[in-house]
Amino acid sequence: MDSVSHPRGVERLVSGQATxxxxxxxxxxxxxxxxxxRLDPFLMLDNFASDDPDDYGAGFPDHPHRGxxxxxxxxxxxxxxxxxxxxxxxxxxxxxxWMTAGRGLVHSEMPEQEHxxxxxFQLWLNLPxxxxxxxxxxxxxxxxxxxxxxxxxxxxxxVIAGTCQGVAGSVQREGTEPLYLDLHFDAAxxxxxxxxxxxxxxxxxCVYRGALEVVDAAGRATPVPRGRMAxxxxxxxxxxxxxxxxxxxxxxxxxxxxxxxxxxxxQYGPFVMNTRDQLLEAVEDFRNGRFG
Numbered sequence: 552m553d554s555v556s557h558p559r560g561v562e563r564l565v566s567g568q569a570t571x572x573x574x575x576x577x578x579x580x581x582x583x584x585x586x587x588x589r590l591d592p593f594l595m596l597d598n599f600a601s602d603d604p605d606d607y608g609a610g611f612p613d614h615p616h617r618g619x620x621x622x623x624x625x626x627x628x629x630x631x632x633x634x635x636x637x638x639x640x641x642x643x644x645x646x647x648x649w650m651t652a653g654r655g656l657v658h659s660e661m662p663e664q665e666h667x668x669x670x671x672f673q674l675w676l677n678l679p680x681x682x683x684x685x686x687x688x689x690x691x692x693x694x695x696x697x698x699x700x701x702x703x704x705x706x707x708x709x710v711i712a713g714t715c716q717g718v719a720g721s722v723q724r725e726g727t728e729p730l731y732l733d734l735h736f737d738a739a740x741x742x743x744x745x746x747x748x749x750x751x752x753x754x755x756x757c758v759y760r761g762a763l764e765v766v767d768a769a770g771r772a773t774p775v776p777r778g779r780m781a782x783x784x785x786x787x788x789x790x791x792x793x794x795x796x797x798x799x800x801x802x803x804x805x806x807x808x809x810x811x812x813x814x815x816x817x818q819y820g821p822f823v824m825n826t827r828d829q830l831l832e833a834v835e836d837f838r839n840g841r842f843g
Contacts, residue, residue, distance in 0.1 A: 555745040555789030559754070560767030565780040567598070573611030573660070577601060581757060581780040582674075584818070589782065590753045591811035592727040594619060594675035594823060596780070598759070600626075600668070607669040610661035615842055616652035617833045618683040618823040620676040620724075622731065623648040623660070624711065624805075626759070628669035634658035635843040638689035642671075645694030647711055649722050654684040655833065655842035672757070672805065679726040680814050680825050687843070692721045705742040709733040713808075715746060728752070728810040736761070736794045736802040746806060747789040754790065754808035756781040761802035762795035775804075 567581040582596035601607055610630070623630075623642060630642045634650070635657040642648045642660075650658070662669060678685070698710045700718045710720035713730030720731065730752075736742055743766075748754055756765065757780045764772040765781055774795045775781045783790060794802045815825045822833040836842065 555747055555787075555791055557768040557787045558745065558766055558789055558791035559748070559783045559785070559787035560771065561765050561773040561775070562782045562784040564775065565782065567778070567780065572597070573614070574609030576609065576611065577606040579778070582755070586782070587816055587818075590755060591813065591816075592677040592729075592809045593753070593807065594677050594816075594818070595673075596675075596757065596807075597673045598671075598757070598778075599673075600670040600759075602668045604665055607662055608665070611659060612661070613657050613659045614821060615655060615657045615837045616821045617655040617837075617842070618652060619678050620649065620651045622674040622676060622711075623650075624672045624674075624733070626670040626672075628667070628671065629663040630669075631661050631663050632658060632689075632691075634687070634689065636687045636689070640689070640691035642691065643693065645697070647692040647697065647721065649690045649692065651678070651685070651688040653678070653682070653687045655836060656687045657842050674731070674807065675823070676724075676727060676729060676809070677812055677816070677823060679812055682726065683824060683829075690722070697721055702742070702744060704744065705737055706744045707735040708744070709735075726810075727812065730754075730806065730808040732806040734792070734802075734804050734806060736763075736804075741794065743791060743793040745789055745791045748787075748808050749810070750785055750788065752808045752810050753785070754783040754806070756783065756790075756792070757805040757807070759803055759805070761798040761800045763798075763802050763804050764793050764795045766791040766793065
């Protein structure tokens with residue numbers, strides 16, 4: 552287990568806001584706009600989870616983006632991606648879609664199922680000012696391609712981005728240094744997991760099965776129930792996690808962290824730039840078909 556001597560505590564718990572997006576997809580927005588400064592470089596985190604096709608069937612028809620990256624992690628279900636730069640892929644159980652909007656593209660994300668559970672997360676990751684107008688990029692990462700490790704304490708870790716215990720994830724980013732781990736605990740084992748984090752990096756936990764505890768440097772344990780996001784304090788050299796006593800099921804949680812950009816954020820819907828003038832330019836370019 553990686554050494555953490557002063558684990559971070561929980562600064563606050565977030566319940567999220569029920570909302571809809573796309574053509575009416577029902578979801579919970581956990582990282583909202585008022586948290587963007589606090590959790591820089593992350594802009595948004597949505598969780599969608601339903602077995603009712605009325606909640607997800609209409610999907611996300613064509614819509615534009617500029618100035619950031621989207622990371623979609625599919626826990627269960629099938630969704631087809633197509634974009635104006637010729638990229639296409641099928642996001643399936645356990646897979647990840649990593650898309651860099653850069654200077655601009657138009658894409659759609661449409662379910663390829665008419666029944667069953669559709670569950671996953673979409674994270675918006677900001678781009679440094681120098682990269683906001685870079686060429687768009689896209690990668691489909693199938694479940695089998697995501698590096699995994701098993702800790703000595705019996706925790707399975709899927710390393711989507713960053714590095715955990717010497718295992719490099721599927722994606723690395725120099726500017727924001729994102730860490731994106733999917734942690735699978737066996738509730739019966741009482742297994743603990745620790746991960747070093749640079750003090751300046753912002754971090755949060757999102758629990759989507761069971762209940763987790765975040766243990767701070769004083770040994771205090773803060774429970775994080777299913778469906779909640781825990782914003783971690785920056786004091787400390789990492790994080791220490793364990794299943795909560797009496798968790799009704801094996802615990803699964805996302806640990807996400809990154810290096811803040813500390814740059815101005817100017818957002819207008821699907822456009823995230825640094826100034827109002829850049830936003831006006833983005834809108835004008837989209838209206839005039841300059842997104843590819």
